[in-house]
Amino acid sequence: MEERSWVEWFEQASTNDWPLDVWLILLHWELFAMGLLNTILLVSLSLFFGGILAVVLALVRTYRLPVLSEFVWLLTYVERGSPLLVQLYLIYYGLSQFVFVRESILWVILGNAWWCALIAFSLNTAAYTSEIIRGGIKSIPRGEIEAAKACGMSVWSQLRSVILPRGFRYALPAYGNEVIFMIHSSAVVSTITVIDILGAGRTLNGKYYVVYEGFLMAALLYIVVIFITTKFMKGWERRWLDFLVR
Template sequence: MEQLSAWFTELLADNSIFTARTLGYYGEGLVTTVQLVFLSLVIGLVIAVPLSIARGSKRKWIKMPIFFYTYVFRGTPLLIQLYIIYYGVVFIEGIQDTWLWVILEEPFYPALIAFTLNTVAYTTEIFHGAIKATSKGEIEAARAYGMSKSLMMRRIILPSAFRRALPAYGNEVIFMLHASAIASVVTIMDLTGAARLVYARFYAPFDAFLFVAALYLCLTFAILYLFRYLERRMLAHLKPQS
């Protein structure tokens, strides 16, 4: 981290393209990237939890549509999904005459929809696998205490599944951060869009994109640190006692 900080200082001091104005572009892009990733992950997590429970249903008419949804969104590139939603909204008959058009004409919201639907598919499968991995002993103990299915799900299965899913979900969060770089293709001024703007104005591709790569790296390190901390706190009972 000290070497990275020294590289930042040297880059800002020696390169004339990093002015207050260009750094403002990067600041705006950073805010947009964080907003897009954070909102899609929060909304996606809220939707994915009930879907992951329903995904394990014994009724085919419940689980099969969820399986098909996750299969399609995990089996196609996020960029294609973004294009379909961003450009496809225009062709919905009558959409431009409704209040929804005020929201959807801004590129941020179609991108948010695409990112949310994508992360819901992955998160649903992550939590579904974690729920399936719940030990029979935990379930039998909960039944022995007379817990109902809903109470057992809230107090036993979901907390246990969340702890098991934490490492995989941390990878999903990092994946969404890196995938957010494609948002600039629909004219969103995110970090990558800011780098493109700086490159177009100063014709300095290496400086512009290396700087934004360093920002993504710092965000990734922050996410890794957060999830390592959560894993230490939530999985502390699994460590052998000295």
């Protein structure tokens, strides 16, 4: 009998005998690496831009700035009241229906699936996060803010040294959940041609007409990403909320 290296044996067994074709997944590691990178980039950038926007929106709502506050309320209501997939489709397929959009300078951004996803995700997470931050600010004991006023702090220094730092700390545990949800929801970009983790899995499934290989690998990657994120958020909470841990 001919000698076979273990690699050949592995390939043969995986392709023909095993219920799950592990070889096929390993063969396409670059596809999954690209998917992982896209998911991480997309979620981090959305959280970054969405986070900045969220602070502004939360302050508008907290200080009840006239007109603006109502507008922000409407925006958060719509963003939180409809599925992310619908929002993504409205931006990606909806806006591209209008000729004036396609001919405008905006098309440089809207013509690209990746940027459409970034916009949809940033707005969505901004809406949720602004409510979380607003809740955090509300949780600050009234006395602390009154003390800051009594010390003669300007509105700006009240914000900088009391309201925002204290509000963020109260908001952090809920924000941890939002980050996890965002990673889960990011899977919807695979429907608009972006190869994220799920997109990589679906591409593999589509190419070889397999059932589980792509989805299982995708699930595994999501679990790893979520695991690391949870650890990171826990560490962050321990640093910021040390005074609450007893």
